[in-house]
Amino acid sequence: MTGVRVLVGTRKGAFVLTADGTRQEWQVSGPHFAGWEMYHLKGSPADPDRLYASQSGGWFGQVIQRSDDGGATWNPVGNEFAYDGETGTHQWYDGSQRPWEFTRVWHLEPSLTDPDVVYAGIEDAALFRTVDGGQTWQELPGLRRHESGPSWQPGAGGMCLHTIVQDPRDAARLYVAISAAGAFRTDDAGKTWRPINKGLRSEGIPDADAEVGHCVHNLAMHPDRPDVLFMQKHWDVMRSDDGGESWHDIGGNLPTDFGFPIDVHAHEPDTVYVVPIKSDSEHYPLDGSLRVYRSRTGGGEWEPLTNGLPQEHCYVNVLRDAMAVDTLDDCGIYFGTTGGQVYASADAGEHWAPIVRDLPAVLSVEVQTLP
Amino acid sequence: MIRVALPAHLRTLARIGEREVSLELDGTATIAAVLDALEARYPMLRGTMRDHATRKRRAFVRFFACERDLSHDSPDDPLPAAVVSGSEPLLVVGAMAGG
Numbered sequence: 001m002t003g004v005r006v007l008v009g010t011r012k013g014a015f016v017l018t019a020d021g022t023r024q025e026w027q028v029s030g031p032h033f034a035g036w037e038m039y040h041l042k043g044s045p046a047d048p049d050r051l052y053a054s055q056s057g058g059w060f061g062q063v064i065q066r067s068d069d070g071g072a073t074w075n076p077v078g079n080e081f082a083y084d085g086e087t088g089t090h091q092w093y094d095g096s097q098r099p100w101e102f103t104r105v106w107h108l109e110p111s112l113t114d115p116d117v118v119y120a121g122i123e124d125a126a127l128f129r130t131v132d133g134g135q136t137w138q139e140l141p142g143l144r145r146h147e148s149g150p151s152w153q154p155g156a157g158g159m160c161l162h163t164i165v166q167d168p169r170d171a172a173r174l175y176v177a178i179s180a181a182g183a184f185r186t187d188d189a190g191k192t193w194r195p196i197n198k199g200l201r202s203e204g205i206p207d208a209d210a211e212v213g214h215c216v217h218n219l220a221m222h223p224d225r226p227d228v229l230f231m232q233k234h235w236d237v238m239r240s241d242d243g244g245e246s247w248h249d250i251g252g253n254l255p256t257d258f259g260f261p262i263d264v265h266a267h268e269p270d271t272v273y274v275v276p277i278k279s280d281s282e283h284y285p286l287d288g289s290l291r292v293y294r295s296r297t298g299g300g301e302w303e304p305l306t307n308g309l310p311q312e313h314c315y316v317n318v319l320r321d322a323m324a325v326d327t328l329d330d331c332g333i334y335f336g337t338t339g340g341q342v343y344a345s346a347d348a349g350e351h352w353a354p355i356v357r358d359l360p361a362v363l364s365v366e367v368q369t370l371p
Numbered sequence: 372m373i374r375v376a377l378p379a380h381l382r383t384l385a386r387i388g389e390r391e392v393s394l395e396l397d398g399t400a401t402i403a404a405v406l407d408a409l410e411a412r413y414p415m416l417r418g419t420m421r422d423h424a425t426r427k428r429r430a431f432v433r434f435f436a437c438e439r440d441l442s443h444d445s446p447d448d449p450l451p452a453a454v455v456s457g458s459e460p461l462l463v464v465g466a467m468a469g470g
Binding site for chain 1: 378380381384385408418419420423424429430432465466468
């Protein structure tokens with residue numbers, strides 16, 4: 001029988017949650033890498049036994065872990081992320097220029113076709129790639145060397161490249177998002193990049209319609225319709241129908257359009273999920289009521305999904321990488337909170353139940369659908 | 372023989388069961404030479420105590436020995452005689468910060 005494996009990164013270790021296809025009974029293993037910040041774990045689409053994990057901490061820096069047996073055992077691989085050539089500078093909070101400096105890996109995106117190829121999004125913002133299963137990492141420097149690079153500046157969480165989306169039609173096309181520079185696209189496998197932020201409007205920057213400087217929080221794509229992108233921005237939920245060339249607002253009737261994650265139903269390219277958060281200064285749900293919002297019209301019209309979620313006294317956040325969907329026939333949706341809960345829905349959001357309630361703050365949630 | 376005591380997180384990462392590691396060094400015993408030998412035996416420790424490229428000590432890592440903080444000394448300074456003789460360990464410490 002098919003099943004799912006949910007990979008959860010937290011502030012103090014990683015957890016692996018497994019269930020059969022009914023997704024009713026769960027086995028919980030962990031903490032793995034106890035005491036470390038686990039920003040992201042993700043499995044290879046080409047080999048479900050191959051997993052990668054970003055392990056980091058203030059004391060001892062960055063470690064990358066790899067599993068070849070579905071998370072039963074792990075081994076550290078290469079952890080050197082050396083910027084290519086001249087490092088250059090970017091804008092710092094006080095307006096001064098500051099050299100790019102590696103802090104941590106925010107996101108690991110395994111190739112769709114090769115388990116040894118993985119993209120890594122790091123802070124200070126740059127894109128790296130391994131082609132040897134994580135033993136060595138090389139920067140794709142065209143992004144950091146974009147002419148706008150010196151004007152990029154960190155958001156509150158640091159200047160991080162946190163989102164990497166691969167076009168399943170064309171391995172040379174990648175999308176990334178950087179806080180707070182915006183979204184970028186390459187059509188030549190990372191050699192050259194251009195900002196794709198036309199239509200974004202951010203009141204918090206001097207030129208609200210600037211080509212770069214937008215705090216994009218997350219991007220999502222359905223593999224059957226790769227020219228359509230969905231974006232959760234700092235404020236605003238956006239959609240592009242032309243591969244990021246232009247964006248339009250699809251916030252519609254959302255009670256607030258601030259938030260972090262955005263995801264798409266596995267079988268319905270027009271069904272989109274967000275978790276509205278009250279504001280950029282109050283990172284918790286409106287009215288203490290945790291609601292996932294779903295649009296079945298590709299945006300614009302949204303409905304709250306609340307069945308099984310706390311509807312009072314709930315003041316958690318859901319971070320940008322902490323939502324995922326499985327690909328079972330009844331699409332499962334998963335998200336983790338800064339309060340340590342991981343919620344699952346086995347029916348596309350109609351009903352929710354916590355898998356676990358008391359983990360450390362959840363940083364990331366990914367799910368693998370197992371044969 | 373030089374004795375090096377590593378913090379728990381690094382022992383776990385390198386799968387070292389004992390609190391201390393014993394190292395034989397060629398040449399002058401310095402912090403840099405100890406770290407070179409540690410990283411050669413346990414490659415997964417590269418980058419965890421000092422930067423890969425600059426070799427600069429990570430901010431929240433400290434080196435103590437003989438009731439002294441050696442962290443701000445040059446990594447190429449000779450280690451105290453008691454450490455070189457093995458009567459005292461070199462302590463690699465994760466600073467008391469954060470949590």
